[in-house]
Amino acid sequence: MIAALRGALGFFTRIPVGRDEAAWEAFARAPWTFPVVGYLVGALAAVPLVVAAVGPVPDATVALGVVLVVYALTGITHLDGVADLGDAAVVHGDADDRREVMRDSSLGVGGTLALVCVVAGLLTGALGVAGVATATGDGGLLAAVVLVIAAEVGARAATGVVVCAGDAAHAGLGSTLTAASTPRDALPVVAVALPAVVLGWPRPEPAVVALLAALATAAALQRWAARRLGGVSGDVLGATTETARVAALQAGVIVWTLS
Structure with a gap:
């Protein structure tokens, strides 16, 4: 262990x-270890929210701090997967053609657009979380911290589920991970992620929706990869983490705002 x-x-x-x-x-x-890492990264990424509670800091600055902590901790390797999938998505051809584009180290228009959307989505999601923290007092700060943690846990759990349920497109990182797991292994992954929802009690709805949004993103990406790429790859796993994080943050902030 x-x-x-x-x-x-x-x-x-x-x-x-x-x-x-x-x-x-x-x-x-x-694969159950995936969301465990999410708890650590999420807790550290929420530090700018806590620091900002000590004194007046603009929400935009807090949001930038959250984004910088995320990438300082995790690096930008997963963003390479986003770029590769973005380039593959605009290719007119079969799965072999798309995989060939993904092996090309140059960045195309599709990849550029995908990167912009993901980074902008994360930044605006963090801005929304910063607004939750500052607009509603101490309860809002706790809710914002829980939402950041839930989004990160959800993103890692989403990637773990794809590893357990997906089939590899070719030999490589994706095949190494998917070959070692079965769909039944997804149950412990989800079980480890569920306490992130409990952290939001007595108002767990934003965290619940964040986790569901992350898992739904994983399901959509896995289905797309199976149809368009022939299966899961390391790039698909990286892109799942990045897009699921964004989906979770955005969905959680929306639910908090509307409830």
């Missing part, structure tokens, strides 16, 4: 642990 958690930290974050072969092998067989 400890080796798997170390491997998850080494794979999903820039924290210098779990980079050895034993940790990687343990992690590859334990």
Whole structure:
């Protein structure tokens, strides 16, 4: 268990642990570790919200702080998956043609647009969360922190579900992870993610919707990848994490605002 958690930290974050072969092998067989990392990253990403509560800080600055912490912790590797899928999405051809475009290191219009949408979606989602924290007092701060955690946990759980339920398009990172798991392994992934919802009690609706939005994003991306790419790849997994995070934040903020 400890080796798997170390491997998850080494794979999903820039924290210098779990980079050895034993940790990687343990992690590859334990998709339940995905959302565990989400709790840590989410809690740290929420630090700018807590710091801003001490003194007057503009919401836009707080939102930028959340985004910077996320990428400082996780790196930008997953954004490469977003760019590759964006380029593949605009290709007129079959799965082989799309996979060929994804192997090209140059960035096309589709990839550029995908990156802009994801980063803008994360920034505006963080801005909405900052508004929740400052507009409603102490209760709002707690709700905002829970929402950031739930979004990150949901994003990691979404990626874990894709690993468990998806089939690899070709040999590589995707096949290494999907071959070690079965659809039944998705149950522990979801179970580990559920406490993020409880953190929002007595108003858990935003966290519930955030988690559901992340999982729905994963289902949509997995289906698209199966039809357009022939299956899951490392790029699909990275893009799932990034887009599910954005979907979770945006959905959670909307629910909080309307409720």
